[in-house]
Amino acid sequence: MKKVISFVLAAVLALSMVACGGGEDAKSYDVAAVAKTIEDANPIRMSTPIAQDYIDFIQLGEDLYDSYAGSYCPITPGVDVILVVDAKDGKAEDVKTVLEARKAEIVAANENYVGSLLEKAKAGRVVVKGDVVVLVIAGDEMVVEDQGVEKAYEPVDAAIEEAFK
Numbered sequence: 140m141k142k143v144i145s146f147v148l149a150a151v152l153a154l155s156m157v158a159c160g161g162g163e164d165a166k167s168y169d170v171a172a173v174a175k176t177i178e179d180a181n182p183i184r185m186s187t188p189i190a191q192d193y194i195d196f197i198q199l200g201e202d203l204y205d206s207y208a209g210s211y212c213p214i215t216p217g218v219d220v221i222l223v224v225d226a227k228d229g230k231a232e233d234v235k236t237v238l239e240a241r242k243a244e245i246v247a248a249n250e251n252y253v254g255s256l257l258e259k260a261k262a263g264r265v266v267v268k269g270d271v272v273v274l275v276i277a278g279d280e281m282v283v284e285d286q287g288v289e290k291a292y293e294p295v296d297a298a299i300e301e302a303f304k
Contacts, residue, residue: 168271170223171208173302178210180298181277183219186210193222197241203230209274216252218245218260222274231270238265238274245276255280258288264295268303275299 178186189209199207209222220241226234246260263276278291 166269168225168268168303170206170225170271173271173273174208174210174221174223176302177221177223177273177275177277177295177298180294180301181221181275181279183210183212183221183277184217185212185214187213189220189222197237197244199224199234199237203227203234203237216249216256218249218256218263218276220245220263220274220276224272226270226272228270231267231272234272235265235267238272242274242276255284255288259291262288262292264292264299266299271303273299273302 187210189207189211193211194204194207203224203226205225205227207222207224209220211220211222212218222238222241224234224238242260242263242265245263246257249257249260259278259280260276262278263274266273266275275295277295278288279294280291282291
């Protein structure tokens with residue numbers, strides 16, 4: 140009887156350890172560190188930290204996030220933005236919707252600016268990793284003009300990947 144109880148307890152312990160291990164999406168990320176990694180690889184001209192007024196402007200409700208970090212270019216026609224949001228549990232898709240809407244607004248606001256700004260805005264990324272959602276519109280405008288927007292986004296994509304290691 141003692142052997143059976145010992146075996147059952149060992150099995151329960153093993154299962155609880157596996158269940159609590161979490162997956163890759165369960166990993167937590169420091170939003171400021173993620174934003175810094177992306178911006179270090181893709182500097183934003185006249186970089187301005189994202190503050191609460193920007194969050195309010197894009198209508199990202201407090202019920203959707205725990206924290207955020209990033210920066211943007213405040214000049215017109217500046218399209219560059221790096222915004223990293225730690226969504227509340229179960230709210231990542233809602234945050235993604237808000238950030239996709241912001242990207243669409245930036246594209247629409249730059250429809251009259253043909254060339255690198257518009258192409259860069261259209262190619263912007265909205266990436267979800269667990270509860271973290273990232274909006275990135277960045278990349279070297281000279282590379283966009285000379286080699287194409289996908290070439291300009293190679294360091295952006297590499298930085299996003301690096302930030303989520």
